[in-house]
Amino acid sequence: MVTTHQQTPHAGAGRRRPSPTWLAVAIVLLAAATDARPSAAADPVQKPREDDYYRLISIATSPASTGSRSKFWKPAPNGLTLEVSGMDLLDDRLAVAIRKGEVWLLSGVYEDPPEHVRYHRFANALHEPLGLLRDGDSFLTVQRTELTRLIDRDGDDVCDEYLTEAKGWGVTGNYHEYAYGPKRDGEGNLWLTLNIGLGLKSEHQRFLTTHPQLKVSQAPWRGWGLRVGADGELEPMCAGMRSPSGLGANLAGDMFYTDQQGNWVGTNTLHHMRKGAFFHHIEALASAELPSSPLKGITSVPSGVPFPEALKQMPQLKAPAVWLPYKKVGQSATDIMVDASNGKFGPFAGQLFVGEFTLSSVNRVFLEQVDGEYQGACFPFREGFASAVLRLTQGKDGSVFAGLTNRGWSSLGAASYGLQRLVWTGRTPLEIREMRARPAGFELTFTKPVDAKSAGDITSYRMRSHTYLFQPQYGSDEILARDLEIQSAEVSADRLKVTLTVAGLRPYFVHELRADGVRGDAGEPLLHADAYYTLNRIPAK
Numbered sequence: 001m002v003t004t005h006q007q008t009p010h011a012g013a014g015r016r017r018p019s020p021t022w023l024a025v026a027i028v029l030l031a032a033a034t035d036a037r038p039s040a041a042a043d044p045v046q047k048p049r050e051d052d053y054y055r056l057i058s059i060a061t062s063p064a065s066t067g068s069r070s071k072f073w074k075p076a077p078n079g080l081t082l083e084v085s086g087m088d089l090l091d092d093r094l095a096v097a098i099r100k101g102e103v104w105l106l107s108g109v110y111e112d113p114p115e116h117v118r119y120h121r122f123a124n125a126l127h128e129p130l131g132l133l134r135d136g137d138s139f140l141t142v143q144r145t146e147l148t149r150l151i152d153r154d155g156d157d158v159c160d161e162y163l164t165e166a167k168g169w170g171v172t173g174n175y176h177e178y179a180y181g182p183k184r185d186g187e188g189n190l191w192l193t194l195n196i197g198l199g200l201k202s203e204h205q206r207f208l209t210t211h212p213q214l215k216v217s218q219a220p221w222r223g224w225g226l227r228v229g230a231d232g233e234l235e236p237m238c239a240g241m242r243s244p245s246g247l248g249a250n251l252a253g254d255m256f257y258t259d260q261q262g263n264w265v266g267t268n269t270l271h272h273m274r275k276g277a278f279f280h281h282i283e284a285l286a287s288a289e290l291p292s293s294p295l296k297g298i299t300s301v302p303s304g305v306p307f308p309e310a311l312k313q314m315p316q317l318k319a320p321a322v323w324l325p326y327k328k329v330g331q332s333a334t335d336i337m338v339d340a341s342n343g344k345f346g347p348f349a350g351q352l353f354v355g356e357f358t359l360s361s362v363n364r365v366f367l368e369q370v371d372g373e374y375q376g377a378c379f380p381f382r383e384g385f386a387s388a389v390l391r392l393t394q395g396k397d398g399s400v401f402a403g404l405t406n407r408g409w410s411s412l413g414a415a416s417y418g419l420q421r422l423v424w425t426g427r428t429p430l431e432i433r434e435m436r437a438r439p440a441g442f443e444l445t446f447t448k449p450v451d452a453k454s455a456g457d458i459t460s461y462r463m464r465s466h467t468y469l470f471q472p473q474y475g476s477d478e479i480l481a482r483d484l485e486i487q488s489a490e491v492s493a494d495r496l497k498v499t500l501t502v503a504g505l506r507p508y509f510v511h512e513l514r515a516d517g518v519r520g521d522a523g524e525p526l527l528h529a530d531a532y533y534t535l536n537r538i539p540a541k
Contacts, residue, residue, distance in 0.1 A: 112527075170209070
């Protein structure tokens with residue numbers, strides 16, 4: 001079976017990569033921990049398990065014949081190499097793009113167990129499609145060089161026409177020039193994102209554009225978010241992206257993207273995409289003086305300073321809506337999916353879910369707006385996927401399909417690629433559902449009533465805050481960390497909310513909460529006791 005040998009479309013060169021030995025040990029420890037934990041159903045006082053509430057069903061997973069980093073990578077000898085790079089729904093079927101350049105239609109994916117899955121090839125000969133969106137009777141996908149429409153004219157489930165929907169960004173041939181999307185916002189516009197090139201060489205120079213003052217060079221629009229309107233015109237919107245492999249809209253229709261730790265990017269992030277915003281990576285500013293750029297006039301960029309200070313020095317620089325602390329909430333953020341199931345996927349309707357590559361997991365994000373700007377909290381959600389989670393999409397029944405592929409980098413899990421489905425069991429976990437900023441602290445909303453005594457005890461909680469350096473070096477440690485004093489914990493009458501009064505709140509810092517002491521009515525602990533709130537603005541009331 002022929003597959004490409006390019007590196008995976010998710011992570012930048014220089015990532016702090018886990019060694020195979022580290023991964024093997026982690027897998028063994030994770031499996032041992034999972035086996036050792038007693039079921040919450042048997043003893044609710046014990047630590048509950050994620051799979052008591054969200055069950056993983058493997059539709060198709062497979063190890064490769066070689067290691068994920070091998071330059072001579074080979075898939076399993078038999079079967080479809082299902083390196084999922086894009087997904088969307090088609091009636092009772094799931095349309096799946098794969099990295100070798102094909103789109104397949106899968107039926108039987110909702111079966112449990114999935115014993116009668118059927119595969120039908122819809123399209124081929126694509127150049128590394130890294131997204132898939134159904135648009136009426138056709139599909140849209142982003143290839144390396146263009147946004148393409150795939151049309152089946154005669155209804156036989158085979159693509160008859162491959163039409164260029166939009167193009168116009170630069171490509172040099174550099175391995176890291178991945179292109180992602182499209183996703184649609186609430187106004188019907190299409191969005192896509194472009195990686196920067198890493199390790200550009202002399203043979204790439206003739207394709208580059210250079211900023212006259214900053215002296216940074218990239219192919220045109222690398223590291224940018226682009227919008228395509230109804231007229232098909234490609235409009236550069238925002239810049240500063242490093243490896244923006246995930247994007248998606250919330251229920252309000254606003255578009256977000258994730259970025260991954262590296263040069264200029266202290267840790268993984270989630271950003272609100274809007275016109276004229278600059279986020280992180282200064283090499284994206286190579287295109288800032290091109291005619292259609294909304295970011296003209298930048299002549300200097302701060303460097304080696306805490307991110308809150310960089311915001312003061314550079315008005316165009318915008319803070320992430322949410323920082324995802326490194327290793328605490330993943331190492332390589334990927335796709336964004338909003339829970340639009342109205343409760344079919346559990347108690348987190350309207351929230352965002354973010355794929356995680358290295359740790360083969362999914363994390364959860366709650367967002368709110370303060371003074372018109374997005375900010376919010378991230379939480380661990382579900383670990384234990386068979387391989388790196390690159391793509392997420394919600395099924396018609398509310399379950400979530402996870403598309404897997406780890407070629408080129410490392411991830412936890414026994415598989416190299418495949419497709420799994422995450423299904424809510426109908427049981428509600430005890431979790432922090434929402435964490436909202438308040439003038440003097442935070443308001444926590446739980447999924448179920450909490451024990452008033454433990455939830456009202458300030459010793460049940462710990463908080464600290466930190467930020468990151470804005471610097472050209474790879475990533476950043478947590479800096480300017482400070483423990484915070486929790487002065488009071490007020491429990492609401494229905495025991496679903498707790499208001500924490502916290503001394504020493506700092507704008508543009510991550511505020512890390514551990515609520516290990518909180519218990520439910522039956523004495524059970526929280527399924528996940530950790531939350532990480534990005535406090536860009538402290539509300540006035």
